[in-house]
Amino acid sequence: RQQPLMERTATVTKAIMIGVDLAKNVIQLHAARMTGEVEYRKQLSRDKFRRFMADQPPAVVVMEACGSANYWARELSRVGHTVKLIAPHYVRPFIKRQKNDAADAEAIVIAAQRPEMRFVAAKSEEQLGRAMLFRTRTRLIHQRTELINMLRAFLYEFGHAVPQGVQQCQRMEAIVDAPNSDLPKIVRSECCEILDQIAGMTARIKCSDERIRALAARTDTARRLQTMPGVGPMTALAVEAFAPPMESFKSGRDFAAWLGLAPRQHSSGGKARHGRISKAGQADIRRLLIIGAMSRLNWMGRKSIVAGSWLAKLSARKPRMLVAIALANKMARAIWAMLTKHENFRDPMAASVA
Secondary structure (H helix, E strand, C coil): CCCCHHHHHHHHHHCEEEEEECCCCEEEEEEEECCCCEEEEEEEEHHHHHHHHHHCCCCEEEEECCCCHHHHHHHHHHCCCEEEEECHHHHHHHCCCCCCHHHHHHHHHHHHCCCCCCCECCCCHHHHHHHHHHHHHHHHHHHHHHHHHHHHHHHHCCCCCCCCCHHHHHHHHHHHHCCCCCCCHHHHHHHHHHHHHHHHHHHHHHHHHHHHHHHHCCCHHHHHHCCCCCCCHHHHHHHHHHCCCHHHCCCHHHHHHHCCCCEEECCECCECCEEEECCCCCHHHHHHHHHHHHHHHCCCHHHHCCCCCHHHHHHHHCCHHHHHHHHHHHHHHHHHHHHHHCCCCCCHHHHHHC
């Protein structure tokens, strides 16, 4: 039975949306009805905020997707609230004049009430743990690269030109440890210290790789994703760690666009203008998909490309990097289909040839 118009209007009028501006020490609240009337504004400490929200009736709580937002989303969901996260750059246009905590909380509510607004899915504890493993590994790789480049610069000052790449560490170690080395004693001592740090970071990176491979072998989703050529344990676990539920995307095209693998659009006057990929989405998954696509295009991976397929035709007339990005876009769409239909990878071109 349909609810009478007067009752529905009263329900909407009484519905409350609470905007929360998070910070380390104080948390600002702005509660308003769906019709725009302000209910209250409060600034609470973390402990008082927890107790206050536990005593409130179930409401829609909106926060910016910033530090600790995933934690508070889980905590508030446990006490019955509906939590939504919104990207900070979507909130910024709704700040009226001065920027402060109260204005931010109000802008969060105004932005969230827009019917076309897009929200960010909160991450579970398992997703955050896997994301932390990826972030730690990435930081170790960056730090190791910094040390390698610093060591190359030191050796270059003494006439030793060493090419780029982690594979050149053995060559630099041979230069430093050579019995007839022309390096001063203090330089050799410092270079040995840097080489020890590089070796330690390499061991930690290998340990992270082993943990990632072990985690990817445990879940059905990661095992299913690895049936696709070009997707290994790293990419499979990255999708589990960083991607929201695939049901939040209407199609694989939307998922590929969310990853930033769609062309940047600058259209006007009915004339479509498309440029490079937008790079507007999740960088880790996008980077790994492009790396996996490049592996399909190297001299070993080309053997698995079906003759006459769109990939073979595109490879014959376009630059390799452009083909890799197009293939990464196709891989993203296939990932969406695999996870929504709970199926392993099926190559459509190979099936048609068979």
